[in-house]
Amino acid sequence: MDRRFQEIPRERVADRIASELLRMISSGELAPGERLPGERQLADMMGVSRVSVRAALQQLKAQGFVTAVQGGGTRITAAADQLDSALARLVRSNRNNLHDLAEVRANLEVWAARRAAERATPEQLAEIERCFSIIMSPDRPSRAKAEDDLNFHLAIAKASNSAVFMHLMSILGDILEQMFAFHRYSLYASPADDRRFMEQHRAIWAAIQRGDGDAAEEAMREHLTTVLSRYEEEKEEEESQQAAPQPQAAARG
Amino acid sequence: MDRRFQEIPRERVADRIASELLRMISSGELAPGERLPGERQLADMMGVSRVSVRAALQQLKAQGFVTAVQGGGTRITAAADQLDSALARLVRSNRNNLHDLAEVRANLEVWAARRAAERATPEQLAEIERCFSIIMSPDRPSRAKAEDDLNFHLAIAKASNSAVFMHLMSILGDILEQMFAFHRYSLYASPADDRRFMEQHRAIWAAIQRGDGDAAEEAMREHLTTVLSRYEEEKEEEESQQAAPQPQAAARG
DNA sequence: GTTTCAAAGTGGTCATACCAAAAAACCACT
DNA sequence: AGTGGTTTTTTGGTATGACCACTTTGAAAC
Helix, strand or coil, X not given: CCHHHCCCCCCCHHHHHHHHHHHHHHCCCCCCCCEECCHHHXXXXXXXCHHHHHHHHHHHHHCCCEEEECCCEEEECCHHHHHCHHHHHHHHHCHHHHHHHHHHHHHHHHHHHHHHHHHCCHHHHHHHHHHHHHHHCCCCCHHHHHHHHHHHHHHHHHHCCCHXXXXXXXXXXXXXXXXXXXXXXXXXXXXXXXXXXXXXXXXXXXXXXXXXXXXXXXXXXXXXXXXHHHHHHHHHHHHHHCCCXXXXXXXXX | CCHHHCCCCCCCHHHHHHHHHHHHHHCCCXXXXXXXXCXXXXXXXXXXXXXXXXXHHHHHHHCCCEEEXXXXXXXXXXXXXXXXXXXXXXXXXXXXXXXXXXXXXXXXXXXXXXXXXXXXXXXXXXXXXXXXXXXXXCCCCHHHHHHHHHHHHHHHHHHCCCHHHHHHHHHHHHHHHHHHHHCCCCCCCCHHHHHHXXXXXXXXXXXXXXXXXXXXXXXXXXXXXXXXXXXXXXXHHHHXXXXXXXXXXXXCC
């Protein structure tokens, strides 16, 4: 009962391993969806037995951080899987939600851009620059454009150094990707838009590179506003073709 | 290869054991505090290996249902006061994530304020006004302040008319509430702050009321910036004291 | 370029042994 | 009886090695 002599928390090996892995996850060192080394290799690297590694993984599995499939390896649970199929269902049930989701994501990305400008490590800056140079190179196949662009934004997201943000983004990102793929939205239509986007990307990168949080935030905001407006246009076109009622949004105006 | 007679997804032994034990616990067959049979005996009774029993117990331990102490046996944990969200665990594992989460939430709320100003229905406006009048009334018991304030923000969130946003907020809100309660953060400390918050709330409400999205966004941004800065101060204070007593719920359990 | 299929890799389970800590049994001695 | 110390037993924790079932992968065959 005497609190003065608190016992040493006899550190169990398995707990130690679990903590370490959890640290890697929460620090973003291990990204959602990423497959971590096999149990044998992990045990070897950490200098412990496979039993202990399994015990640690058992804990993390029970808490939903990782998902193991027999023969397939163990992966960091994509937050979307465990957190929110509900959100995906929500979006699928009402297309207006897709637009909301895109707006929400835009807001988060603006925040991430500022954080990246303020906190990115040299390595992360290098990665952003690499992605940037890719999307700025001319004559890249248009098929890869969307993916390259996504990588650029993803690099910035990682540079925000926020595990919370990364997990939220993985939720929103998965859903958005599904939805956009489903509806076959083709952004970046005109060459004019393309040039404009490139210019905006350059501004974002420049701001982050010189660590200017305000500028990064503003540049990202402008970029996403443009993107969203393009999406709006496509949406309106599509809706004019096939009538889609809009129940809510009783505008006052 | 006839899929019709495909076997049930091969239930893992450990999971089967865990389920059985959990059933006994939840049915009261195993009372809280009761010591359950040793791992060897358990394995023998169930006709499985001790490894599988241990894997099952590892899961239950990770979820807080049982507590094992070396040499002392494994006992049913009294009350499993566990909050279950992957994001919550993420935040609990690293306190820096809490701040990130608060910032993310702030960004979303700013967005919601604008939407509310632009799209709120008359009924929703009335609800916001009701909540507003409550938090503006003097001499309300300080115990209810936090809750009233939350209701005000919640009314605005609802007025954004976005299911996606509401869903995300419900996730973030739950976590933040639990985290703040756990760390015993007491915002709204000084009367000066209190007055300032009231003024900011008034500005937010005024902007929404007249349908001014820009002003609503700006007012909410300013408000949350203030709140976050207060949180920063408390965080620094606490960290300077360092000796945080940390009650029962610490991860080690 | 596909399809097929066997080898490699991975998680899941088992058996055995040993270690460390707690609990229980035992044994003095007062 | 009761107290304190010692020994023995029980219990959870870890290590090793082996095997199984499944997935992945890549080379062979088409």
